[in-house]
Amino acid sequence: MDDTFLKNIVNSNNLEENLKLIADTIDEKIVFSTSFGIEDQVISHAIFSQNIKNIEVFTLDTGRLFPETYSVWDKTQLQYNAKIKAFYPNSDSIEKYINDNGINAFYNSVDLRKECCSIRKVEPLNRALVGATIWITGLRAEQSNNRNSVKEIEWDEEKQLYKFNPLLNWTTDEVVEYLKQNAVPYNLLHNEGFVSIGCAPCTRAIQPGDDFRAGRWWWEDQSKKECGLHK
Structure with a gap:
């Protein structure tokens, strides 16, 4: 199999x-x-409403998510009578990180923040992707300048699989309209100015005109604020 x-x-x-x-x-x-952001809810609806069984849907529960995120997770499973598989951080790794550095050490340096992301997100993601040939994501080019070079279908050399980004060229308005038309549950934090929603200590609402990811790791500089899931 190849790109073509x-x-x-x-x-x-x-x-x-x-x-x-x-x-x-x-x-x-x-x-x-x-x-469970609005993009991912669009794709979940497209999968679950068609009862597509051979696309495995999973999430990463970092242990620091908002209550609203857990709520939309539960609502989604109930509405579609579907199961979303959860992957969690390695308990030994997160215990060592917290015991060595503190419960909110990610505020202290970029390196400590990235280490936290690696433990809570990257390592569980790598386990979730074992054996996968295609990884479907909700990435959109509009979300970040760093994502302007992303293609709808691309080979991920590090993970040795193809990424399919079906919403790459969708606008935010198109995503929101799709949710409304299909009565898809969504994270209520989006109504409060939260655009990109991650872990609770690392996410805040943004103001109109702010960069899409201005609410993520806002205490760091704005150059390249990613957690390592998408490089």
């Missing part, structure tokens, strides 16, 4: 059709990672 093969499958502008085509055509492991 996948691009020939994904030849429609219709999200549901593209996901169904990939699921029906690819026999290998396909996974979708959700953090």
Whole structure:
């Protein structure tokens, strides 16, 4: 399988059709990672409403999520009668990090913040992706200047799989309209100015006109604020 093969499958502008085509055509492991943001809720709806069984939906529970995030997780499973598999940080690693550095050590330096992200997100993600051939994400180019070079289908050399970003060229307005039209549950923090929602201690609301990711790790400089899940 290569980029051309996948691009020939994904030849429609219709999200549901593209996901169904990939699921029906690819026999290998396909996974979708959700953090329950509005983009991920769009993709979850497209998968669950079509009862696509061979796309595994999973999430990373860092242990520091907002109550509203757990709420939309529960509502999503109930509405679609679906299961979303959870991956958690390694308990030994997180215990050592906290005992060595403190419960909120990520505020103290970029290195400590990145170490926390690595323990709570990156390592569990790597476990979740074991054996996968295609990783579906909710990345959008509009979310960050760092994501302008992202392609709809791309090879991830480090993880040795293909990433499929079906919402890459969607606007925020298109995402919100899709949620409304399909009565999809969403994180209520979006109503309070939270745009990109991660761990509670590391996320805050933004003001109109702010950069999309200004509410993430706001105490750091603005150059490249990623957690390591998408490089």
